[in-house]
Amino acid sequence: MTLSEIRALCAAPLPGDEAAAQAVAARQASLTKPPGSLGRLEELAAWLARWQGREMPRLERVAVLVFAGNHGVVARGVSPYPPAVTAQMVANFAAGGAAINQLSAVAGATLRVLPLQLDRPTADFTTAPAMTEAEFAAAFAAGHDAVLPDMDLLCLGEMGIGNTTAGAALAAALFGADGAASLGAFWAGRGTGVDDAGLRRKRAAIDAAIALHGAALGDPLEAARRLGGHEMAAILGATLAARRHRVPVLLDGFVCTAAAAPLFRLSPRGHDGGLDHAMVAHVSAEHGHRALLGRLGMVPLLDLGLRLGEGSGAALAVPLLRAALACHAGMATFAQAGISGAAE
Numbered sequence: 582m583t584l585s586e587i588r589a590l591c592a593a594p595l596p597g598d599e600a601a602a603q604a605v606a607a608r609q610a611s612l613t614k615p616p617g618s619l620g621r622l623e624e625l626a627a628w629l630a631r632w633q634g635r636e637m638p639r640l641e642r643v644a645v646l647v648f649a650g651n652h653g654v655v656a657r658g659v660s661p662y663p664p665a666v667t668a669q670m671v672a673n674f675a676a677g678g679a680a681i682n683q684l685s686a687v688a689g690a691t692l693r694v695l696p697l698q699l700d701r702p703t704a705d706f707t708t709a710p711a712m713t714e715a716e717f718a719a720a721f722a723a724g725h726d727a728v729l730p731d732m733d734l735l736c737l738g739e740m741g742i743g744n745t746t747a748g749a750a751l752a753a754a755l756f757g758a759d760g761a762a763s764l765g766a767f768w769a770g771r772g773t774g775v776d777d778a779g780l781r782r783k784r785a786a787i788d789a790a791i792a793l794h795g796a797a798l799g800d801p802l803e804a805a806r807r808l809g810g811h812e813m814a815a816i817l818g819a820t821l822a823a824r825r826h827r828v829p830v831l832l833d834g835f836v837c838t839a840a841a842a843p844l845f846r847l848s849p850r851g852h853d854g855g856l857d858h859a860m861v862a863h864v865s866a867e868h869g870h871r872a873l874l875g876r877l878g879m880v881p882l883l884d885l886g887l888r889l890g891e892g893s894g895a896a897l898a899v900p901l902l903r904a905a906l907a908c909h910a911g912m913a914t915f916a917q918a919g920i921s922g923a924a925e
């Protein structure tokens with residue numbers, strides 16, 4: 582896959598199945614409850630129908646994909662952890678010892694972890710583009726190809742020491758900061774728990790990167806290449822592939838949302854937007870996430886103060902989707918139960 586092929590793929594997102602979503606809405610109106618009383622559960626059933634292209638959506642094959650990558654910007658002292666932790670956590674995922682192992686099991690989902698070039702971190706984006714075009718395209722393709730057409734739902738997650746700095750830099754490039762003097766101050770958070778001095782270094786790294794890359798960041802894919810990471814490019818590729826295969830997507834926290842956000846910038850929400858088949862599963866405690874969701878016009882399903890990454894929030898939201906479908910498929914209609922409708 583080349584960058585121009587990626588560009589062409591991103592330019593024309595497939596529309597959703599309006600008829601399937603309408604069929605869900607019609608059935609919801611006939612079920613034994615006041616109209617709209619199941620709130621967002623009703624919206625979730627229609628969302629699954631629209632993007633699966635099925636009047637009766639299903640959640641038999643739920644996949645959690647976690648991509649891992651390393652970041653040159655850690656040389657700037659932006660994370661309390663050493664980059665070796667990325668590979669160590671990948672080993673922990675394989676051994677079944679991480680939170681996402683437990684949460685995937687609770688969700689009834691298969692977990693697949695794809696480490697990407699862990700011994701070849703991105704370049705430090707305060708001095709050079711994080712990835713070459715070939716590196717970016719390869720990581721994008723790895724994510725794209727990891728999505729199977731028969732999945733019913735895709736939960737995306739990431740692991741990468743330093744990637745909250747990359748996520749904040751990408752958010753800054755894509756969305757600016759409403760006139761705030763420092764983009765770094767607006768978007769940077771504490772990630773895995775960096776101290777005050779580390780937070781200052783993180784803000785400075787983001788500001789330096791925005792100044793260095795300048796006008797090139799006006800192109801959302803260039804911003805992803807110059808400021809993102811291998812795992813973030815893979816999330817972008819997987820999110821796009823899911824759209825092509827009619828697989829709805831749950832995004833995890835701040836890093837995952839930022840990684841997918843170029844699809845929104847290329848084709849905004851409202852009418853078949855590039856991210857309309859994705860929901861943000863939870864709002865992370867990471868400082869910039871609420872602002873990022875505001876820019877995307879997305880309302881998270883959960884707000885639990887998580888700031889872990891690795892797909893944890895996305896897996897946690899799967900039982901909510903299962904509940905939405907159980908009600909949708911299993912409830913009696915007013916006619917079946919012999920219950921009177923509302924008086925006019």
Ligand SMILES: O=C(O)c1ccc[n+]([C@@H]2O[C@H](COP(=O)([O-])O)[C@@H](O)[C@H]2O)c1
Pocket residue numbers: 659660661662739740741742743744745746771772773774775833834835836837865866867870887888889890891
């Ligand atoms: O995505 C989030 O909301 C999030 C918030 C805080 C931390 N993380 C995780 O923490 C790691 C990056 O943190 P840091 O401090 O090294 O930039 C990376 O592995 C992420 O999965 C992720």
Ligand SMILES: Cc1cc2nc[nH]c2cc1C
Pocket residue numbers: 662666670739740741773889890891
């Ligand atoms: C231990 C640890 C686990 C993680 N999972 C996702 N990001 C992480 C970062 C650290 C440091």
